[in-house]
Amino acid sequence: MEHSPVTTNPLIIMMINMTVVFIVLVSLMFLIKLIHMVDPTKEPEKPAQSDEEEPLVAVKSEPLPAPEPTPVVEQGVSPEIIAAISAAISAYGFAGQVKAVRIINHEGTPWRASAKFNNLQRK
Amino acid sequence: MEALNAFSVSLQAVWNDSGFSAFTMGNGIMILVGLVLLYMAFVKEFEPLLLGPIAFGCILANFPNTGFFGEEMNVMKAINYGITYEIFPPLIFLGIGAMTDFSPLLARPSTLLLGAAAQIGVFVALGGAMVVGFNVHEAAAIGIIGGADGPTSIYLSTKLAPHLLGAIAVAAYSYMSLVPMIQPPIMKLMTTQAEREIVMKELRQVTKFERVVFPIVATIFISLLLPPIAALLGCLMLGNLFRESGVTDRLSDTAQNALINIVTIFLGTGTGMTMNAESFLRTDTLLIIGLGLVAFMGGTAGGLIFGKIMCKLTGGEINPLIGSAGVSAVPMAARVSQLVGMKSKPGNYLLMHAMGPNVAGVIGTAVAAGTMLAMLK
Numbered sequence: 294m295e296h297s298p299v300t301t302n303p304l305i306i307m308m309i310n311m312t313v314v315f316i317v318l319v320s321l322m323f324l325i326k327l328i329h330m331v332d333p334t335k336e337p338e339k340p341a342q343s344d345e346e347e348p349l350v351a352v353k354s355e356p357l358p359a360p361e362p363t364p365v366v367e368q369g370v371s372p373e374i375i376a377a378i379s380a381a382i383s384a385y386g387f388a389g390q391v392k393a394v395r396i397i398n399h400e401g402t403p404w405r406a407s408a409k410f411n412n413l414q415r416k
Numbered sequence: 417m418e419a420l421n422a423f424s425v426s427l428q429a430v431w432n433d434s435g436f437s438a439f440t441m442g443n444g445i446m447i448l449v450g451l452v453l454l455y456m457a458f459v460k461e462f463e464p465l466l467l468g469p470i471a472f473g474c475i476l477a478n479f480p481n482t483g484f485f486g487e488e489m490n491v492m493k494a495i496n497y498g499i500t501y502e503i504f505p506p507l508i509f510l511g512i513g514a515m516t517d518f519s520p521l522l523a524r525p526s527t528l529l530l531g532a533a534a535q536i537g538v539f540v541a542l543g544g545a546m547v548v549g550f551n552v553h554e555a556a557a558i559g560i561i562g563g564a565d566g567p568t569s570i571y572l573s574t575k576l577a578p579h580l581l582g583a584i585a586v587a588a589y590s591y592m593s594l595v596p597m598i599q600p601p602i603m604k605l606m607t608t609q610a611e612r613e614i615v616m617k618e619l620r621q622v623t624k625f626e627r628v629v630f631p632i633v634a635t636i637f638i639s640l641l642l643p644p645i646a647a648l649l650g651c652l653m654l655g656n657l658f659r660e661s662g663v664t665d666r667l668s669d670t671a672q673n674a675l676i677n678i679v680t681i682f683l684g685t686g687t688g689m690t691m692n693a694e695s696f697l698r699t700d701t702l703l704i705i706g707l708g709l710v711a712f713m714g715g716t717a718g719g720l721i722f723g724k725i726m727c728k729l730t731g732g733e734i735n736p737l738i739g740s741a742g743v744s745a746v747p748m749a750a751r752v753s754q755l756v757g758m759k760s761k762p763g764n765y766l767l768m769h770a771m772g773p774n775v776a777g778v779i780g781t782a783v784a785a786g787t788m789l790a791m792l793k
Contacts, residue, residue, distance in 0.1 A: 298792045301552045303543035306791065310539055311532075313787040314780055317641060318532040321779070324633050325525040325626075334625045 365393040438480035442693030449696075450475035450688070453586070462593035466566065466684045470586065473688020484689065495686040499581070502574055504683040505567035506651040511676025512567075512778070513631070513655025514668045516746065520772040522626050523619035526726065527738070527769075531776025533722030534742025535784045537562030537715025541707045548703055553577050556788040558704050561588045562711025563781030564595070564745040570687060571648060572785045575793060582691035583701040587708035595748045596755075598709075599716050599740050603756050606720045607736050611727060612760035614735040616769045627660040634779070642786030644793065649782055715743040719773065741770040744777040 300306060329335070366375060379391050431437055453471030457464040476492070477484070484492040498504045521527060542559030550558060557573035557580055569588040573581045591598065604612075631653035639646035658668035723739025737757050741749040750770035757766040 298552055300791075301546070303539075303546045303552075303555070306552070306556075306788075307539035307543060309791065310784060310787045311536065314535050314783050315529075315532045317638065317783045318528040318776065318780060320637065321634060322525040322528045324637060325522055325528075325630065328626050328629050328633060329522075332623055332625045332629075334623045 364391045367395050369396060370394050433481060435480045435482070440480075440693060442697050443478040443480060446478040446691060446693045446696060447475050449691070450478070456590075456593075463589050465680055466589050467593065469681055469684025470589065470688040470691075473685040474582075474691040475688075476685075477689045477692045492689060495682050496689060498682055499570065499574060499686040499690070500578070502571055502647065504679050504686065505571040505574075506647040507679045508567040508676060508683060509648050510651040510655040511671050511679070512746070513652040513657075514659045514671035515676075516652075516656055516659075516775055516778075517771070518627060518630055518656060518775055519622040520619060520768050521775050522622045522630055524769070524772050527772030528776040528779075529726065530719050530722055530739045530742040530773035531778075531780040532742075533739065534715045534719035534773070534777055535563065535780045536718030537711040537713065537743065538781070538784050540714035541711030544710055545703075545707050548707070550700075550703075553792055554580055556792055557584055558707050559711055560584075560781065560785055560788070561591065561704075561708035562715040562743070563777070563784060564588070564592050564712060564715065564743040564749065565778060565781040566592060567683075568648065568744075568781050568785050570683070572788065575644075575789060579695055580700070580704060582687065582696050583704040584708075585687040586691070587705045590705075591708055591712045592745045592748070595743075595745050596752055598712060599749065599752045600756050602713060602716045603720060603737055603740050603752075606717060607724070609760060611724065611736050612757060613764065614727065614732060615761070615764050616735050616738075616766065617733065619768060624660070624662070628657065631656045631660070638779075638783065638786075642783060642790060644789035645782050645786035648785075649779070652778070652782070712743065716740045719743060719777075735764075735766055735769065738766055738770040738773055741774040742777045742780065744774070744781050746774050746778060747771065749777070750774040 364375065375391070375394060378394065382391065450471045453467055453474060456462045457467035457471055476482070482492075484490060485496065486493075538559045538561075540559075541562050542555045545555035545558045546552060553576040557569075557577040560569050560572045561584060563569070566585065566588050569584055570581065573584045577584075635646075635650050635653040638649045642649075655668075655671045658664045658671055719739035719742035720736055721739070722742075723734060723736030726734040726739075727736050735757060737753045738750075741753045743749055750767055750773075753770035754765065754767040757764045
């Protein structure tokens with residue numbers, strides 16, 4: 294049922310509406326915090342430990358790592374290219390050792406090249 | 417002779433029934449407006465998904481003698497019912513809900529305040545509209561353009577000022593598509609270089625429990641408080657529940673793809689169909705477009721001011737640029753925050769942080785609409 298508006302004063306309408314919007318969204322904020330509090334699946338927060346309280350742990354001497362295997366490199370690939378590839382991989386944040394370097398056959402359709410590129414992007 | 421007579425009478429009847437016989441200058445202007453909007457949608461790519469159907473609907477609405485809104489039922493009349501009876505906006509919200517990730521908001525709930533602050537534009541435009549002579553119902557419908565939320569604008573204007581629907585919808589969607597042009601100058605004007613360079617802390621992980629419980633709790637709370645927007649908010653949260661539950665992938669997929677696409681076509685075309693010459697070619701339309709811009713700029717400024725306040729209160733943890741994303745327009749407003757942030761400091765990724773106020777803005781605009789409906793309807 295329609296009724297006449299309570300007020301037509303724009304300032305009062307603005308004040309009332311902004312107050313309601315803030316109250317509703319602040320209430321939602323508290324509801325979100327409540328949901329987080331009662332969440333049974335959340336991981337328990339780790340208590341912050343000061344350096345003084347840190348228990349002393351005996352330091353075990355770790356065995357030396359095995360020498361990294363040299364990459365299998367196809368004929369025709371210079372050591373400079375291997376170094377550049379390794380540097381690029383490392384720059385992307387991968388710390389692993391390069392296992393093998395092969396020359397990709399560029400023959401084929403653009404679709405094949407596109408598929409390879411797509412595959413690389415997914416990786 | 418008789419055959420010639422019959423031929424002449426038939427030709428006369430065809431001419432009388434044709435659109436040419438009743439075509440007015442107004443129809444011609446509106447068809448041109450439709451063509452300009454089509455150009456903007458398909459060539460300039462300004463919200464093409466919505467502006468395209470709106471523009472074509474505008475052209476269709478200005479053919480005389482089509483009988484689209486006559487006594488007999490037809491597809492255009494059925495589409496118009498979807499708008500008149502407020503069916504399409506909640507269905508669009510269902511799809512938006514299925515596409516929305518509330519995690520940034522749940523991880524940092526304080527960003528809800530930015531979504532609330534950005535609603536100031538709605539009420540600034542409301543005041544402005546009343547000053548220039550619109551009545552309170554029309555002013556409320558015009559003001560909601562500042563929320564930058566198309567479905568809510570259509571929903572509210574259908575209820576409060578149906579005769580202004582065409583102008584309001586066009587203004588709302590035009591400004592939504594112009595977010596990357598309207599917001600950055602205001603953002604740069606209202607923030608300092610140091611504020612724009614603030615790098616925000618990474619957000620915490622949000623559990624599935626939180627993501628599933630939030631839409632249910634929010635629906636119960638808001639629908640009980642503001643029943644006039646229960647359909648809008650309910651559909652938004654239902655769509656989100658489909659997405660987050662993890663067991664309704666088919667429903668989520670339908671809501672965020674097939675359903676929203678179908679409804680977008682109908683909503684756009686139906687909105688365009690309201691743009692006939694008689695209701696659109698008025699000085700009011702220009703005023704609405706001007707006030708819409710004021711509303712939009714006011715909303716952006718409101719979000720930024722509150723962002724600055726939060727920045728001060730948190731000791732510089734919040735980048736005020738995310739405040740401008742409080743004007744719904746998901747996710748474009750958040751992307752603008754990200755772009756302006758990146759320009760100030762390359763490598764400063766604000767997108768995730770801006771998504772919080774952005775989705776809060778959707779809720780905020782719906783709440784503002786609900787409050788106005790409760791007060792004025």
